[in-house]
Amino acid sequence: MSVLTILEVPDPGLRAVARPVAEVDDAVRSIVADMFDTMYDARGIGLAATQVAIEQRIVVIDLQEPESDAEEAKPVRTPLVFINPELVSVSEETSTYNEGCLSIPDQYAEVERPARCRVKWLDGEGVSHEEDFDGLLATCIQHEIDHLNGVLFIDHISRLKRDMVLKKLAKARKAA
Template sequence: MAVLEILEVPHPGLRAVAKPVETVDDAVKKIVADMFDTMYDARGIGLAATQVGIEQRIVVIDLQEPESEEEDAKPVRKPLVYINPELISVSEETSFYNEGCLSIPEQYAEVERPTGCRARWLDEQGAAHEGDFDGLLATALQHEIDHLNGVLFIDHISKLKRDMLLKKLTKMRKTA
């Protein structure tokens, strides 16, 4: 398919609120395929359509966990598609995860999120699903749904940490 351009901060498109997908058709399936190509090319584990300038509620995730505990174990691809995802509920218990984002390259921060969530979504065929998520998948899904709502992971950290992170990003861009 195609590798799309990933928008980076401070692009205003990253603050757009995505519109629901009306019909899961061939055009949506092409967007999904292009998003996976883009995410794999950028070595990410999740991508929201708004990150590639498409204001539709589409998320792709693949944690690409290794097939074994060995150091050189190959990652196993398990592509997951979430169309019109919405959180139904989140756990009261929270945890911290050192999050990064393809739209904020090479920058990471500890973000506190609910450890689990329940969501509903459509799959690539348009079938409705509802399920519970925990661990890294719950974090990734919440992170990507935030993108669909115009929210970045840096919005969940203090202003001081956010300013430091953005300053590092600016410096990195100047030296590149």
């Protein structure tokens, strides 16, 4: 297992459309393990394979939510693997979340997405699932599926806000 390099804007690889995984085998499970190592190392909650230059439909998510509301509560790891994820349906109701992305480091913007979604996918053993999601998990899975389709969260905001995010990123890079 190893930490992979995360592509950052404006890398054209982030616009690649991932191809479906033909078979969930040891090679795919190895990619999944490396993706989790990479996501945890970068302190993220989701990662799509295209973000690490792997053009396969693989997503890992771990919201790492605390076990309780107590201030000192430690985050609990609950790793989720989505292979060939598909949005089956989305709600008309929307929610807005201040999204960030490991490929656009330390930049955030309010993004409106469907509040709930139904997703179909294979797990790390190749077992098929279909389930409804809401809250942060619904936002996160939609964000990561977007990555597999070559779409970034900044594509969901106005041109003015997108330009501001990219300008702040350029300024931060220059200062580093």
